[in-house]
């Protein structure tokens with residue numbers, strides 16, 4: 001069976017990639033399966049920069065195909081914050097709980113119609129000997145006033161998806177994988193699937 005290494009330590013992302021790749025009969029590995037892989041420093045100005053950085057660092061170290069995901073939340077009323085700093089919004093310990101609390105605090109007093117936001121996902125594909133191929137997917141929504149839902153990870157309990165009338169964290173993994181920023185980025189990679197993974 002073919003295997004792809006996802007250059008992430010985020011369990012929530014890994015579960016979503018496992019569901020995408022199960023359909024294609026491709027096995028997913030991640031940095032969570034490896035012993036103490038070095039942290040890649042995410043100091044790029046864009047999601048794309050960071051995704052390429054992660055994919056190349058892990059791909060070159062292992063000599064195998066790698067996909068890296070750099071993603072986050074852009075809130076219009078906060079001029080696009082937390083953006084590339086989404087994981088460390090409330091501090092370097094990377095707590096989803098603390099990040100969500102900080103987001104609610106920063107948006108205190110902002111009316112529903114001004115709470116528009118989007119999730120962004122850059123996916124970089126590294127194949128040994130080639131330059132990285134990078135795509136971006138987005139998902140539009142609104143930041144709610146309180147958390148709701150038990151699924152997903154990160155900012156999902158605060159992200160309202162208007163088309164579905166539900167919070168992202170109220171969607172099953174299958175439902176999220178139809179409409180998310182990550183799903184939309186994956187769709188852009190599909191065209192290249194056969195060349196990427198044969």
Ligand SMILES: O=c1nc[nH]c2c1ncn2[C@H]1C[C@H](O)[C@@H](COP(=O)(O)OP(=O)(O)OP(=O)(O)O)O1
Pocket residue numbers: 007008009010013042069070071072073086087088099119152153154155156180182
């Ligand atoms: O579908 C999502 N649903 C909710 N929140 C999400 C999602 N996708 C990204 N996010 C948030 C989580 C984290 O605060 C940041 C990603 O940061 P990001 O650096 O890409 O990931 P990470 O540090 O958790 O793992 P890693 O770098 O090892 O892939 O955006």
Ligand SMILES: [Mg+2]
Pocket residue numbers: 042087
């Ligand atoms: Mg990260």
